[in-house]
Amino acid sequence: MSETPLTGYRRKDGVFGVRNYVLVISVVHCANAVAQQIAQAEDVPCITHEHGCTEAEIIAERTMLGLARAGQNPNVFGVLLVGLGCEQLSAGKLAEEIRKHTDYVEYLSIQACGGPPQTVAAGVQILREMKHAARSQTREPMPFEQLVVGVQCGGSDWTTALAGNAVIGEMTDRIVARGGSVLMGEVYGFPGSEHIVAEHAVNRQVGAEIMQMVRELRADFIRKTGYPIERVNPTPGNKAGGITTLVEKSMGNVKKMGSAPIQGILQVGQRPPHPGLWIVDSRNEGPDSFNITAFALSLAHGAVFSSGRGTPVGNAVFPVLKLTGNPERYAMLESMLDFNAGVVLRGADLDETGEALTDLLLRKLNGEETKSEINRNREYTIPYGGLRGETE
Numbered sequence: 001m002s003e004t005p006l007t008g009y010r011r012k013d014g015v016f017g018v019r020n021y022v023l024v025i026s027v028v029h030c031a032n033a034v035a036q037q038i039a040q041a042e043d044v045p046c047i048t049h050e051h052g053c054t055e056a057e058i059i060a061e062r063t064m065l066g067l068a069r070a071g072q073n074p075n076v077f078g079v080l081l082v083g084l085g086c087e088q089l090s091a092g093k094l095a096e097e098i099r100k101h102t103d104y105v106e107y108l109s110i111q112a113c114g115g116p117p118q119t120v121a122a123g124v125q126i127l128r129e130m131k132h133a134a135r136s137q138t139r140e141p142m143p144f145e146q147l148v149v150g151v152q153c154g155g156s157d158w159t160t161a162l163a164g165n166a167v168i169g170e171m172t173d174r175i176v177a178r179g180g181s182v183l184m185g186e187v188y189g190f191p192g193s194e195h196i197v198a199e200h201a202v203n204r205q206v207g208a209e210i211m212q213m214v215r216e217l218r219a220d221f222i223r224k225t226g227y228p229i230e231r232v233n234p235t236p237g238n239k240a241g242g243i244t245t246l247v248e249k250s251m252g253n254v255k256k257m258g259s260a261p262i263q264g265i266l267q268v269g270q271r272p273p274h275p276g277l278w279i280v281d282s283r284n285e286g287p288d289s290f291n292i293t294a295f296a297l298s299l300a301h302g303a304v305f306s307s308g309r310g311t312p313v314g315n316a317v318f319p320v321l322k323l324t325g326n327p328e329r330y331a332m333l334e335s336m337l338d339f340n341a342g343v344v345l346r347g348a349d350l351d352e353t354g355e356a357l358t359d360l361l362l363r364k365l366n367g368e369e370t371k372s373e374i375n376r377n378r379e380y381t382i383p384y385g386g387l388r389g390e391t392e
Helices: 029-042 057-072 091-098 116-134 158-177 194-199 204-225 236-240 246-257 288-297 327-332 341-346 350-365
Strands: 007-010 021-026 076-083 105-109 148-153 181-184 262-267 276-281 302-306 320-324
Touching (some): 021 029, 029 076, 057 076, 057 288, 076 091, 091 105, 148 246, 158 181, 158 246, 158 276, 158 320, 158 341, 181 246, 204 262, 288 302, 302 350, 320 350
Parallel strands (some): 076 105, 148 302, 181 276, 302 320
16 A cells, blocks of 8 residues: 655644645626636636625525635635625625635725726735745645545546546545545436445445435436436436446446445535545536535545546646546547556556556645646536525
């Protein structure tokens, strides 16, 4: 098992991060363009969204949670909040939440600054000061018990189950064995294999909760659409890649959990209370970026993403390591893929390949850029699906 040491940056709350990002967050949709201009000028991640004003309470709470968790992520050194000045979402409350993690938090109001040009100029100066301060920090040994990594798959094909996710499962076992935590989402990919997931539960109660979660998901989908989830999952791309049914897809999906016992189910925004393998109940229909961002809301340090067909999706607050189980796709898309798990289809040992993936992940966490970082894939899509009491 890999004994590669882990290093990071110590934060004021005692949590270590593996990156030292400076981040721009738009507080309200009206400020998105200005926030993007500020971030682009200094080449830093920017989080925009279509919320922040005239929202129902339950939606407003999720918006606040999503933005606060972005600023609180252990990989974030400093945050510039950009608002209009009359938004519903409280910039002061948001800044207060983020300051629990870092002292480097500033807010600019477009109205108070005198307009977009003045706000951009002020924002660029703030970012330069934050980046200068960030460069003064140095890495130090990071307790492995603090590490939280999400595992995800998307754009799957027939190789995802046989190679991509199987290799991730080997990596999951190694991280958990060393005392770290692994998060697995994609609850919409469980139906058909939920009994297999439940069998991995640490106890009977957790197993029952897993089964109930999937029963609710199936019922909710029929209630909302009038037809079962199998009608839309697998997707057309999955089918073109050789996946025929949701059961087949789900059997491959759950391989990412390896053999570690599932400790429990986390709701969106919950951090693992102790190390181990956890399920994040995001229950989102739609793009992979929902599930990736759900990991960020649980304050993950990074994610490992398997894609048979290939996808460039990254994240604004943590590195995403991309792999494929398809050797041909790796050769075609090496500019956006970090690891070729497809070598196991050509005779490589699964255990050794899992060890190689774990070593690569640790190198990336220790400072090497992933392809998603190099390519500036900085998605951050706050998951709103599954909110109790949300309007249909």
